[in-house]
Amino acid sequence: xxxxxxxxxxxxxxxxxxxxxxxxxxxxxxxxxxxxxxxxxxxxxxxxxxxxxxxxxxxxxxxxxxxxxxxxxxxxxxxxxxxxxxxxxxxxxxxxxxxxxxxxxxxxxxxxxxxxxxxxxxxxxxxxxxxxxxxxxxxxxxxxxxxxxxxxxxxxxxxxxxxxxxxxxxxxxxxxxxxxxxxxxxxxxxxxxxxxxxxxxxxxxxxxxxxxxxxxxxxxxxxxxxxxxxxxxxxxxxxxxxxxxxxx
Numbered sequence: 263x264x265x266x267x268x269x270x271x272x273x274x275x276x277x278x279x280x281x282x283x284x285x286x287x288x289x290x291x292x293x294x295x296x297x298x299x300x301x302x303x304x305x306x307x308x309x310x311x312x313x314x315x316x317x318x319x320x321x322x323x324x325x326x327x328x329x330x331x332x333x334x335x336x337x338x339x340x341x342x343x344x345x346x347x348x349x350x351x352x353x354x355x356x357x358x359x360x361x362x363x364x365x366x367x368x369x370x371x372x373x374x375x376x377x378x379x380x381x382x383x384x385x386x387x388x389x390x391x392x393x394x395x396x397x398x399x400x401x402x403x404x405x406x407x408x409x410x411x412x413x414x415x416x417x418x419x420x421x422x423x424x425x426x427x428x429x430x431x432x433x434x435x436x437x438x439x440x441x442x443x444x445x446x447x448x449x450x451x452x453x454x455x456x457x458x459x460x461x462x463x464x465x466x467x468x469x470x471x472x473x474x475x476x477x478x479x480x481x482x483x484x485x486x487x488x489x490x491x492x493x494x495x496x497x498x499x500x501x502x503x504x505x506x507x508x509x510x
Contacts, residue, residue, distance in 0.1 A: 263399060264329060267294040269360035269409070271351075273341060273378035274304035275319040275333070276443045281415035282364050283326055284429030284436040284473065285486050290327040291432070297330040298323065299354050301378055302338040309455045310445030322442040325435060330358070341377040343384055351385035353396045356404040363409040368489070371418040379414070383491070386412055412491035416472075423487030424495060426480035433473055433484040437466060481508020 268289055272278040278286070278298050286296045300319060303312035310318075316333060323331040334350045341347065355363070363386055369376040388394050390408030398404045416423070429436060440447055449461040459465065470484075477485035 263357040264295065266297045266329060266358040266360045268296045268362045268364065269355070269358050270296070270298045270364035270415075271366070271378070271382050272298065272300050273366060273372075273374040274302055274307065274338070275300045275315040276304070276322075276440065276446055277366060277375070277417065278364070278415075279322055279326075279436070279439045279443065280469070281366065281417055282486055282488075283322075283439045284432045284484065285364070285415075285427045285488075286328065287326045287432035287435040287439070288427070288429055290329075295329040296326070297328055297332075297358060297360075299351075300331070300333045301336045301341060301351075301381075302374075303333060303335055304338055306338040307446070308458050309449070309452075309461060310443075314445045315443065318443040318445065322439040325439045325442060339374060341374055341381050343377070343381045347381055348385040348388060349394075349396060351382065352389040352394060353398065353404065355386060355389040355409065356396060356407045357398050359407045360409050362411045362413065364413050364415055364488075365491075367414055367417040367419065367421065369419070375417050383412070414489040414491060416487045420472075421487070421489060423476070424490045424493070426476050426482070426485040426487050428477070428480070428482040428484075429473065429486050430477065430483040433470070436473070437469065440466075440469065479510075481506075481510035 270278045290296050304315045305312040365382045366375045366379050390406045392406045396404045448463050473484040476487045
């Protein structure tokens with residue numbers, strides 16, 4: 263597997279599109295290698311099939327310009343923080359060797375989101391322990407690797423962010439990537455499957471409104487909010503502040 267700069271995890275296909283796809287698209291445009299690992303196929307979701315969602319995830323990956331996308335096929339609604347679920351996550355981290363990991367919110371409306379975050383936090387730490395042994399796709403023993411930074415992206419429930427990333431230039435790509443999951447979003451005719459609050463076309467109004475709100479907070483047109491997992495945020499220089507001139 264190729265070395266990745268930023269690796270984003272989601273409990274379900276479409277979680278990263280909703281939470282951090284504007285950021286992933288912007289980083290890809292800036293020359294960084296980005297990838298997504300979905301923990302489950304979303305097989306317990308109200309709409310769509312696992313096969314549909316895998317195809318939709320592949321389409322979204324192309325829209326965002328991801329270098330790779332994997333699905334670990336863990337059991338949806340059963341993301342228990344135990345070693346059998348940790349090992350495939352550790353294997354991917356050691357394969358991709360990311361500098362930064364993006365993970366979901368610490369707690370959220372959907373129980374899987376908080377469960378996935380707890381599973382990921384422990385797996386990311388354990389990926390740096392040499393005595394936890396894993397083999398890569400080539401069958402060879404893997405070397406330990408622990409990402410240097412872990413960031414939480416926002417999901418359904420808002421939090422007070424540590425920083426906001428500018429997605430003004432990639433907001434349209436974010437929406438396009440979300441719409442790739444056509445079984446889940448912007449469904450004019452729900453048919454025989456149940457309608458959900460995210461399947462209604464007007465759901466996109468709230469997506470853009472949130473990005474607009476957080477963008478305004480940081481002096482951008484559109485933004486995505488993040489929490490830094492292990493505070494305080496380390497700054498080796500003040501370059502960040504010289505590179506930005508927010509309108510606020």
